[in-house]
Amino acid sequence: MSKLSPEHLRSLIQPDRVHRDVYTDPALFELEMQQLFGKAWLVLGHDSQVKQPGDYFLTEMARQPVIVARDQAGTVRVFHNRCTHRGAMVCHEPRGNVRQFTCAYHGWTFETSGELKWVPLRSGYEPQADQRLASLALPQVARVALYRGFIFASLAAQGPSLQDSLGHMLSSFDDMVDRAPDGEVEVAGGVFKHAYHGNWKLVLENHLDGVHPNYVHASSVQAAREGPDPGMNAGGAAGSEPYHDIAIRQMRQNGAPDPVWESIGVWTTTHGHGYLGDYHDDSRLVSGLDNPVHAEYHRLLTQRLGQEKARKVLAVTRWNSVIYPNCSFMGQFRQLRIVHPLAVDRSVVYTYSFRLKGAPEQMFRDTVAFSNVVNGTASWVLTDDLEVYERAQRGLAGGGTEWIYVGRGLGRDVPDSEQRLRGATGTSEVFIRNQFAAWLEYMTGESAGESTGNKAGDNA
Ligand code: FES
Numbered sequence: 001m002s003k004l005s006p007e008h009l010r011s012l013i014q015p016d017r018v019h020r021d022v023y024t025d026p027a028l029f030e031l032e033m034q035q036l037f038g039k040a041w042l043v044l045g046h047d048s049q050v051k052q053p054g055d056y057f058l059t060e061m062a063r064q065p066v067i068v069a070r071d072q073a074g075t076v077r078v079f080h081n082r083c084t085h086r087g088a089m090v091c092h093e094p095r096g097n098v099r100q101f102t103c104a105y106h107g108w109t110f111e112t113s114g115e116l117k118w119v120p121l122r123s124g125y126e127p128q129a130d131q132r133l134a135s136l137a138l139p140q141v142a143r144v145a146l147y148r149g150f151i152f153a154s155l156a157a158q159g160p161s162l163q164d165s166l167g168h169m170l171s172s173f174d175d176m177v178d179r180a181p182d183g184e185v186e187v188a189g190g191v192f193k194h195a196y197h198g199n200w201k202l203v204l205e206n207h208l209d210g211v212h213p214n215y216v217h218a219s220s221v222q223a224a225r226e227g228p229d230p231g232m233n234a235g236g237a238a239g240s241e242p243y244h245d246i247a248i249r250q251m252r253q254n255g256a257p258d259p260v261w262e263s264i265g266v267w268t269t270t271h272g273h274g275y276l277g278d279y280h281d282d283s284r285l286v287s288g289l290d291n292p293v294h295a296e297y298h299r300l301l302t303q304r305l306g307q308e309k310a311r312k313v314l315a316v317t318r319w320n321s322v323i324y325p326n327c328s329f330m331g332q333f334r335q336l337r338i339v340h341p342l343a344v345d346r347s348v349v350y351t352y353s354f355r356l357k358g359a360p361e362q363m364f365r366d367t368v369a370f371s372n373v374v375n376g377t378a379s380w381v382l383t384d385d386l387e388v389y390e391r392a393q394r395g396l397a398g399g400g401t402e403w404i405y406v407g408r409g410l411g412r413d414v415p416d417s418e419q420r421l422r423g424a425t426g427t428s429e430v431f432i433r434n435q436f437a438a439w440l441e442y443m444t445g446e447s448a449g450e451s452t453g454n455k456a457g458d459n460a
């Protein structure tokens with residue numbers, strides 16, 4: 001049986017365990033780049049990153065460099081970052097605004113719509129080359145779609161539509177955008193990037209994992225418990241109070257007792273997606289019911305939506321939503337993270353912060369503070385997770401046993417709608433089983449049609 005045959009791939013994903021090769025085998029990683037990252041809808045960013053005609057940013061899909069640009073007519077396009085002359089990347093600056101893309105190698109120049117506009121020394125080509133040259137536009141990525149301003153693309157011409165692929169997860173994007181008093185969000189500031197020596201899956205697994213905070217983050221939980229209470233940062237620098245409060249509250253909340261984690265809820269949906277319920281004390285951290293800034297925010301939201309709709313929007317308390325295979329985001333603090341696999345044991349994560357348009361400016365400051373507390377490379381939270389990803393990768397690459405065990409909650413998970421399967425408790429590993437069910441469908445080429453999720457992972 002070939003190492004990459006469907007039979008062999010199926011043997012790696014069992015109901016309660018997964019073979020370690022899926023984290024460590026370079027051949028499987030290459031197949032993932034073709035079958036999974038090369039086919040799935042990937043989150044690339046948000047249209048506020050390309051507000052004006054000529055705005056663009058660079059990113060990657062399945063390790064391939066791409067350009068996301070708004071052309072002069074206002075259409076968002078995604079190009080392979082590859083000159084049609086002799087293959088150099090046509091754009092190198094990570095973001096900016098251009099009238100055209102000009103290749104640094106021999107000066108070929110492309111419109112923002114991709115069309116080849118100019119080549120040097122044109123007289124050097126025979127007249128019959130005209131037709132060939134006219135066909136050498138910048139190649140576009142097969143499929144591009146937007147939802148509520150978020151930009152997605154797929155390298156595969158065929159496959160489920162974006163709407164079908166996201167299914168129930170559309171509601172997580174709705175949650176993010178509906179919170180804005182002006183009905184829109186925008187990426188504000190730049191991008192935080194961090195790399196780790198570990199497989200890309202580790203970050204998506206971690207973001208729905210309600211067991212790890214009490215252990216991986218134990219030292220920062222302890223430090224936060226010993227620090228001054230929120231609102232008591234006497235002696236802190238002027239303006240540091242909100243930062244201090246968010247840091248203390250977030251880190252103390254990571255030490256919530258087991259019953260909190262068991263009760264928060266974890267849901268999985270089709271195509272490997274899923275989300276975790278919120279584990280915070282809403283009156284203090286997320287909705288900030290006692291906070292005057294939030295009171296003003298509620299007023300502004302109610303003004304636009306009316307009492308009933310505003311109440312419904314604020315009643316949604318999701319923590320991280322994972323869009324398999326490359327994104328995790330959360331509306332409560334307006335963060336979005338995109339994971340880029342570089343190698344089987346090397347990954348980079350891009351983190352973006354969003355502003356709720358029309359909300360008090362202090363809420364954006366809270367977003368930035370939260371990002372620094374949780375997603376910053378010098379934060380007390382991310383550093384714990386990065387360390388454990390690297391320990392996991394080293395452990396998986398070592399000897400001893402071939403399998404990881406993902407059986408927590410197996411057999412007790414409950415379907416609660418056509419598309420969702422909920423963990424019996426918030427600490428069920430149903431989300432990992434669901435991610436690997438999708439992994440198998442992509443890897444064996446069975447993902448082209450509609451899947452119902454969880455096939456391989458659950459017997460509910
Ligand atoms: S490779 Fe781009 S102009 Fe020659």
Ligand SMILES: [Fe+2]
Binds near residue numbers: 206213381385
């Ligand atoms: Fe963590």
